[in-house]
Amino acid sequence: MVVQPPQPRTVPRNAQLTKADRRFARIMTAAAFFSLIVLSLIAFFLVYQSLPAIRDQGLINFLTGTEWDSKTTSDGTTTEDPVFGVAAMLWGTILIAIIAIVIGLPVSLGIAVFIVFIASARLATLLRNTIDFLAAIPSIVFGLWAISALTPVGKQWGEWLTNSLGFIPIFENNLGIWVGTPFIAGIVLAVMVTPIITSVSREVLGRTPPELINASQALGGTLWPTLRYVAFPFAKSGIVAATMLGLGRALGETVAVFYVLNLTYGKINWYQIVSPDGGSIASLIVAKFSEADPLEISALLGGGMVLFIITLIVNAISTTIARSTVKDM
């Protein structure tokens, strides 16, 4: 006898939900869509508002130019065509963010390891609270601290770096001025990203399964080998995500950087981190916004759009890395 195989029965996807569950799910779905809508609106707003400037300058010039000058004198008269190029500010933003991560990541990992694997329970709690407190400090406070306390010290460190390691190109300084450098801005940002990176790393390192740590110890593994071969591989994707979060904060930070960084237009400072030639899109916006005419405002919003895109790219990279490391496991 030939039988027809039965059709699989369909079970409604939310059959297990109660009425209250369903209402909750609807609200959550709406919230998720709302955030998407807000994000697209921001993107749309930025593109729309920056179009006049980009049309005026040309997209290529806007992205590769280093000058930023409205050519407007103090009495409001315009003599020449304005030039707006974000390249120097864009690279400056990336440079100080890299410095922040290079300094902040090892420090954060060190603190996280200490909290999870070394400190006594009481010291661990104290440190955790201190770090979380650091995360809650408004960035204006960091800015004030940076200008009053950090800059004098950072200046000496920069001078020392040039004098003793100046043969390495990144520590070159031809101006004899060591304030307002990307190095100092990077340190401020490092302090600001440390709480985020520490918290997330601490969380993921703390989730290393105890049976894996036991296994390592039973094989004669002391602290460092256990970290290197067991805990870090396990926490890898979380640490990458933490770093990207930190990078996101470093890229977008405004006030603290604005206080300590000297913005230099007209050239890109590719690598001389202890030279007083910096760039930062966020600081550029703060510096120029209040006195800008409509075209310059449009150009500043174009800078904002570039920053927005960079942040999206950073996030996309971090998601990809996190996903691929999860697959490895």
Next chain:
Amino acid sequence: MITTVEAVPFVAPKTQGAGVPDQDLVLASKNLYVWFGPRMVLADVSLNFPKNSVTALIGPSGCGKSTYIRTLNRMHELIPSAALAGQVIFEDKDIYDPTVNPVDVRLRIGMVFQKPNPFPAMTIKENVLSGLKLAKLSNSNQNELVEKSLSQAGLWNEVKDRLDNTGGSLSGGQQQRLCIARSLAVDPHVLLMDEPCSALDPGSTLRVEQTIRELSEFMTVVIVTHNMQQAQRVATYTAFFLLEDNNPGYAVEHGPTQHIFGNPIDQRTSDYVNGRFG
């Protein structure tokens, strides 16, 4: 950190039974007392483990079998509140002597845990060799070591074609034998096993038991088990642990496995091995 506490005056019940001969011992605990914080969980445990024997530790839950086995390779002291008194003699030397490096102890006295715990980010081969990396040892012929260890653990034929897959791709029983191979790769003289089969199906359990019997031809095995049949199948000697009321746990009876199961001296041993309590 370990704080070695002096044993306070304490009337500890004597361990009964035929015991095991005093000669040819690889490992022995002498008057071992163990604490977690202020709470004494084991009192006056003195047991002998002769060369190339398998000893089963049995007893009801919470009587301190895992705690005891962890004192035998200095894993116990890794718990912050842990303390102990007494001695563990391994190859004629007290492993708690201040001159002894705990890492060396753990390399010579390996451990296999209840839940199979291969390193998830490593391949089968890397898992076997992980002890070398973790303890910073060198080995010139890694492929040979991988094959030897996996063969001793009875896993070689099943995995020889997929050494580069992750440990997680194996079945639970295979994972446990991988963990055994991983311990064997650093060449221990003693293998401690804490309920190694309790997460496994009957078939895998028998497979691991066979591995244990093969290992006992050249090494000493101590195995904690809740499975009375398993103890009788694999163990030359058996020690019965018990915890009564609020007293610390201790070893009630110790002797050849046939004695413990066939004609135990202590009534409580008899009750336990016959399933009358526990």
